Amino acid sequence: MKIAKLTRLKHYGEKNLQRGVVCVKQWLAASLPNRCLMCHQSVIPPGSGICFTCLHSGLYQQPVCLGCGRSLQFQSRYCGACLSSEPLLVISPCSYHQGLGPWVGLIKYRAQFAGLDALSTALIMRINKLEMAGLIERPQVLVPVPLHEKRLKARGFNQAWIIADVLSKRLNIPIETHGLVRSLDTQSQAGLTGKQRRKNLKNAFHLHDDFPYQRIALIDDVVTTGTTAKEIASLFERRHIHVQVWCLARAEAPGLLD
Incomplete structure (x- = not known):
C-alpha cells in the first residue's frame, strides 16, 4: 500500500513539475543566444547551443566497447575482456572527460538546458549508427531513472x-514512468566509493509486477560507475526484460580511452 501510494503521489507531483520544466525549456529555446556555448561562434541552427565543430570534437573519435567504454580497433558490442561476462550495454556519444562533460553536468546541477538539443542529437546519431550495424535493438519504451519524491x-x-x-x-518511442519507482530517498552518490554506492542504493528501487514490456532503454544524463544503472537493470533482468542504458555522456574508468 505504501508503495502504491508513493507511486500515485510521485506520478501527480512529477507530472506537474515536468509541465513547468517544459515551459521553461520552451522559453529557453526562444531566448538562447545564437552563439556556441564553447567557442562563442555563431551556431546553425540558432538556439542549438553547441556548434558542429565543438560538438564533433567532443564526441568519441574511435569505436568503444559498449560494456566498459574501452577503445576498440573496430566497432563491436564488447571488447575481449567483456565478452565472457556481457555486461550492461551503455550507449553514449561521448566521454564525460573529453570536452562535453561540463555541459552535461550543467543540465542537472544548474538547470541549464542550452546544450541539450545538440547532445541529444549526438546521442540519437550514435543510437541509429549502432542499430544499423546490428549491435543494438530498438527498445519498446524509454524508462528515465526516477528521482525520489523529496528530491524531485x-x-x-x-x-x-x-x-x-x-x-x-x-x-517516436513512448516513455514509461509508472512501472519503476524510487522508494528510498538515498544520499547523493557523488563522492562515495563503489562499495558505498552499492550499499546506498540497496532496495532503493521497486518495479511493479505488471510491467508489460520486454525491451527497455534506461535513460540518464551520465553513467559513471554504473551502480545506479546496474541496480535498476537487475530488477528488470530478473523478469527477463532486456535493458540497455542511453545517456548523454559516460565517465569511463581512467586509461580505457588511451
Whole structure:
C-alpha cells in the first residue's frame, strides 16, 4: 500500500513539475543566444547551443566497447575482456572527460538546458549508427531513472525525464514512468566509493509486477560507475526484460580511452 501510494503521489507531483520544466525549456529555446556555448561562434541552427565543430570534437573519435567504454580497433558490442561476462550495454556519444562533460553536468546541477538539443542529437546519431550495424535493438519504451519524491520537489525537475522526453519525440518511442519507482530517498552518490554506492542504493528501487514490456532503454544524463544503472537493470533482468542504458555522456574508468 505504501508503495502504491508513493507511486500515485510521485506520478501527480512529477507530472506537474515536468509541465513547468517544459515551459521553461520552451522559453529557453526562444531566448538562447545564437552563439556556441564553447567557442562563442555563431551556431546553425540558432538556439542549438553547441556548434558542429565543438560538438564533433567532443564526441568519441574511435569505436568503444559498449560494456566498459574501452577503445576498440573496430566497432563491436564488447571488447575481449567483456565478452565472457556481457555486461550492461551503455550507449553514449561521448566521454564525460573529453570536452562535453561540463555541459552535461550543467543540465542537472544548474538547470541549464542550452546544450541539450545538440547532445541529444549526438546521442540519437550514435543510437541509429549502432542499430544499423546490428549491435543494438530498438527498445519498446524509454524508462528515465526516477528521482525520489523529496528530491524531485527540491530540484524541481528530473533531468533523466527531460532527456527521455526529447528522445521520445524524435525517435517516436513512448516513455514509461509508472512501472519503476524510487522508494528510498538515498544520499547523493557523488563522492562515495563503489562499495558505498552499492550499499546506498540497496532496495532503493521497486518495479511493479505488471510491467508489460520486454525491451527497455534506461535513460540518464551520465553513467559513471554504473551502480545506479546496474541496480535498476537487475530488477528488470530478473523478469527477463532486456535493458540497455542511453545517456548523454559516460565517465569511463581512467586509461580505457588511451
